[in-house]
Amino acid sequence: MSHLEKLTISLGFRGRTSFIDGIHLDNCILSRLPHLHTFVFNIITDFVRSTEHFEPSADHIRRTFIQRGHHADCYIDYHHINMRRCHVYSVPLNMERMRHISHGFPGGTFINVRILSLLDDSHSFEHNFFAQISRSFPLLSRLVVRNTTPQKEKRSHQLVKIDLTVSMYTSIMWNSFFLTSKHVYLVFASFMFNMNT
Structure with a gap:
């Protein structure tokens, strides 16, 4: 799998304490794929309970992808007092x-x-x-x-x-x-x- 050149993923995560951002994705997945040149993604992190003092904005999440060379857009929904939802996806989305x-x-x-x-x-x-x-x-x-x-x-x-x-x-x-x-x-x-x- 380390020779993978193209990766398309659509992922959903629930019940985390933080959003999936470009840093997390790079550290956990992308850094293990040195030959990857095409990455298309649609990621939703839902029912996130905020325990941090720092509340990342959609711009912050978007920048973590763009700084790593991935064109992305993002939005965050605030459902209840401490329940959050983040949707980040490739632009253009080829799915x-x-x-x-x-x-x-x-x-x-x-x-x-x-x-x-x-x-x-x-x-x-x-x-x-x-x-x-x-x-x-x-x-x-x-x-x-x-x-x-x-x-x-x-x-x-x-x-x-x-x-x-x-x-x-x-x-x-x-x-x-x-x-x-x-x-x-x-x-x-x-x-x-x-x-x-």
Whole structure:
């Protein structure tokens, strides 16, 4: 394995006391791969209990990757008093799947991603979030949405119905669309409307 030249990983960690950053990844994995020249990653550290006095920012986490020659983007969600979540990924991301995007997702363009999951039980997915997702992932074939928090921005039932009807005829072809939400109709209509706006 020490002669590995390309590595693509999608990892999830739960219950740590710190985020996975470029330093940690380099010390534990990458330093053991001296021939590695291509590294693509999608890493989520979830349910992190902060015990440190220093709270790393998304910029700090991002810099730990960039300083080691890896183009990356990152965002951090603060769920409860001391529960954190960090999502860091390669830019550009040359993967067909991206999982567990939350409300904190900063956007970007991901033309290779075909399968996407949205997950956030602490914050609602609002209309603007779905507009951003539809712009960021123009070639989706499968979308999985899990969100139990109701939308704050309620649009009129009639407007949503019109949006849904128009979008159904002009949207991209999906293989599948899965929802786990208390407000399925509004979520679906909001996303469908934004696929072509």
